[in-house]
Amino acid sequence: MADRARVAVFISGTGSNMAALLYASKMPDCPYRIVLVASNNPQSPGLDLARAEGVATFSLSHRGMGRAEHDAAMDQAVLSAGANFIALAGYMRILSPDMVKRWEARMLNIHPSLLPKYPGLDTHARAIAAGDSHAGTSVHLVTDVLDGGELLGQVEVAITPTDTPQSLAARVLAAEHQLYPRVLASYVARGSDPRFLLRRIRNLALDLPETYERESHGSAGFRVGTEKSGKFFAYFSDRHHGTPYISLLVKCGSMDELENLVEAQPHIYHKPAYYGASGWIGIILNRADTDWDLVSDWLQRSWRAVAPARLTRLIDAADSF
Structure with a gap:
C-alpha cells in the first residue's frame, strides 16, 4: 500500500x-x-x-x-x-x-x-x-x-x-x-473513511459562528450567514470527478496562490475540477499525516472570506484582547 x-x-x-x-x-x-x-x-x-x-x-x-x-x-x-x-x-x-x-x-x-x-x-x-x-x-x-x-x-x-x-x-x-x-x-x-472524515470536518465547520450545513450537487457544504443570504465557505468532496482524493474545498486568496500551493505541495493540495476554476483549493484528507490544525486554519480563513462584516468584526474585536 x-x-x-x-x-x-x-x-x-x-x-x-x-x-x-x-x-x-x-x-x-x-x-x-x-x-x-x-x-x-x-x-x-x-x-x-x-x-x-x-x-x-x-x-x-x-x-x-x-x-x-x-x-x-x-x-x-x-x-x-x-x-x-x-x-x-x-x-x-x-x-x-x-x-x-x-x-x-x-x-x-x-x-x-x-x-x-x-x-x-x-x-x-x-x-x-x-x-x-x-x-x-x-x-x-x-x-x-x-x-x-x-x-x-x-x-x-x-x-x-x-x-x-x-x-x-x-x-x-x-x-x-x-x-x-x-x-x-x-x-x-x-x-480513508469518508464518514469519519466528514464527521471531523462537520464538527470543525459548525463550530464557527452562524454556520449550517447544506447539500450542494450531492456533496456536504457549509454556509455562513442567514438561510436566505448565506454563502458557502467549504465543501466536502469524496473522490468526485474521478479524483482519488477525499478533500475539503475552501476558498483560496487568488489563483496564483492556488497554483503555487498545488505545485509546491501536491501531497497536501490539489486543484479540484469545476471548483478550482473559481478559486477553490482542495485540501487532501485521505493521507496518513493529515494536519488537522492546518485544516482548521483553512476553514476559519475561508469562513472569514465570505462571512458578514458584523461577524468578522466581532471576531477581530475578540482577537484584540
Whole structure:
C-alpha cells in the first residue's frame, strides 16, 4: 500500500505484542507499517527481534533521567523515524503530560483487563479475587488519566475455576495478540473513511459562528450567514470527478496562490475540477499525516472570506484582547 500509516512501537520487555503488530503489518492489506521499535530497556529482547526483521530501533535507559527528559528523547526518535502514531506495547513507563498532549489521539495502549475495570497492575489477580466470570484485554487511546482514554476495542476471556493469575495471563496474552493488530489497523485506516472524515470536518465547520450545513450537487457544504443570504465557505468532496482524493474545498486568496500551493505541495493540495476554476483549493484528507490544525486554519480563513462584516468584526474585536 502506497500511503500506509507509520507506527512507532514502545516496549520494555519481550515485545510479544510488538511482534504481533509487526507480523500483521506484513500482510498485503495492512494499513500500517512499523517504522521504529523504541525501548527504555536497552536489554529488551524485543529490540533484537525488531532488528532481525529489519526494523529501526532506539533504546535509552530511563535510569538517572527525569521523566520529561527521557520522554523528549523518545519523542525525537519517533519524529526522526517519521512516525504518525505510537503504539504502547508493554511499555512500563507513565508518560509525561507534555508527551501525552503532543500525541493526543495518535497514541494507543493495550491493557490486560476489561477497562474500566482494574486499571494499573495485578489485573488478573484482581479479577480472580473479585469472582469475575471473565477477564480480558482492552485497547484504548492514551490520555493523562491512567488507562482512562477512549476504548477502541476489547476481547473477553473466560475465567475457569482452576485459574491462577499466571494461567489467566497466558490466555489473555493470546487474546491481546489478536486484538491489538486489528484495532490499530482499524484506527489508522479511519483516515480513508469518508464518514469519519466528514464527521471531523462537520464538527470543525459548525463550530464557527452562524454556520449550517447544506447539500450542494450531492456533496456536504457549509454556509455562513442567514438561510436566505448565506454563502458557502467549504465543501466536502469524496473522490468526485474521478479524483482519488477525499478533500475539503475552501476558498483560496487568488489563483496564483492556488497554483503555487498545488505545485509546491501536491501531497497536501490539489486543484479540484469545476471548483478550482473559481478559486477553490482542495485540501487532501485521505493521507496518513493529515494536519488537522492546518485544516482548521483553512476553514476559519475561508469562513472569514465570505462571512458578514458584523461577524468578522466581532471576531477581530475578540482577537484584540
